[in-house]
Amino acid sequence: MGAGRDERAFVRAAQRGSASGIEALFRLHWPRAHRAAYLVVHDAAAAEDIAQEAFLAAVRNLDHFDRGRPFGPWLHRIVVNRAIDWARARQLRGETELIDAGAAELAAPIDDSLLAALAALPPDHRAVIVLRHLLEYTPGEIAELLGLPRGTVNSRLRRGLDSLRETV
C-alpha cells in the first residue's frame, strides 16, 4: 500500500472515531510540520504551538475533510501561513511581549550556520525555501499554498538561495 493510500486510510479511520487513525496521522505528519514551523519562526516553543494548533484545527475539521485530497498540503498550508504570521508579528513587536514565566528555559541558541542564514531571511522567503526544499513542493504548488503568483515564488526562491549560498 502506498503512502497516499495509507494516509487516506488513516483519515477515514479518524473520521470514524478511531484513536489509532488520528495517532497514525499525527505520527506521520508531526515531524515535518513541526520542523517546517521551526525553520520559519526559529523559536522552539512557538513552533510547537503552531504545529499543535494546526493539528487541533485538523481535528476540529475532520468531519468536513475531503478524503479525496491529500492531508499533508492542507496541514502544511496552515502551519506555514501561521508561522509566517508569527514571525512577522515578532519582528514588529521586538520580542517584548509577555511570556510564560518559564518559556526561556525552552529556548536554545541558534548555532547552526544554515539555521542562522535562514534566520537572516525575511519570513516569507524562509517559508518558500522550507516548502520547496524541506517539504518538496513545486513552485506551482507553493504558489497555491501561499496564495502568491508563481513568479513571486520563483523570485523568492532564487533570492533566498542566493543569500543562503553567500552565508553558508
Place this chain on the structure above:
Amino acid sequence: MKQSLERIQIPDEHEARERSWAVVSAAFAEREPQPRRRSWRPVAAVALAVVVLAGLLSPPGRAVLDGIRQVVGVKESAPALFSLPAPGRLLVTAGSGVWIVDENGSKRLLGDYREASWSPFGRFVVAARANELAALAADGTVRWSLARPDVRLPRWGGSRTDTRIAYLSRGQLRVVGGDGKGDRLLDAQIAERAPVWLPGGGHRLAYARRDGSVRVVDVDTGAVVDRDAPARLLDPPAATASPNGRWTVVGWADADQLVFTRLGRPRQIRAVSDVSAQFRSRSFPRIEGWCCAP
C-alpha cells in the same frame, strides 16, 4: 539542501511531539459526533447524574455508591488516593491550601493559598490568597507575586510562549502577563464570577458584569469583542476531564469522596474515600484542574 534542513536540531523536539500528542489526542477524544462516544455517553451521563442527585437529594452513603457501581461497574473503592487513573496531575484547593497530586498519588502542599489554576500547559500554577497573587512552580517555588487587595478567582490562559492571568481584586477585573509584568485594570464593573479564557488564537476573555451581561474582550487591544455573549460561556464544566480525555473526576462532598469515571470501554468508576482528611481540610476540597502530562 533537504538533508541539511532535516539535520538541524530542534530543541526539545521529542518532548514537544509527545506534549502535542497529549493535547491533540485529548481534543480528538472530546470530538463529536463519534460512534464510539454514543456507547458511553448515556452511561457516563447516568453515572454523573446519580452522583449529583445523590449529593443533592439523598443522604450520602454506601448504598448510593453501590447503585452507581451497578450502573457502570465500579471495580474498587480506595480508602486513599493511591494514584490517578490517567496521566497528568490534579490541582486541588482545600482548607489547608493548594495541593498538587501526581499520577502516582504523591501530594505536595504548595502553600496556604485559597484558590488556584494551572498555567495553560501545566508547568506553573497561579494561586491567590487574601492580598496576594502568586505564580508558583510545581514544587511550590514562588516565581513572582503581586500584592493586591482581596484577590479572587485567578485564571491563566494563552499559548506556551505568551500568556495572561486574569483575576478579581476588590470587585475589579485585572489582567497581568504570565511573567508578572504589565498588571492593569480591565473592568471595574464586574460580577463575582470566574472569568474564562476562550480557546483559539489571541487572548480573549469572557466575564460577567454587574448589569448581568457577559462580555468578551480582547485583553491585548482592549477591544470589546461581544457585549452580550451567552452566559453559558462562563459555566464551569460538569466534571473535570483528564488530559487524555478518557476519565473525568467529580467531587462528592456529602460522601467525602472523589469519583473517577472512565469515558469509554471498559466502563469503570473508581471512588476514593475520606478525601478531606487526606488534604488536611475541614471542608471538602475543590478540584481546580487535571492538567497536562509532564
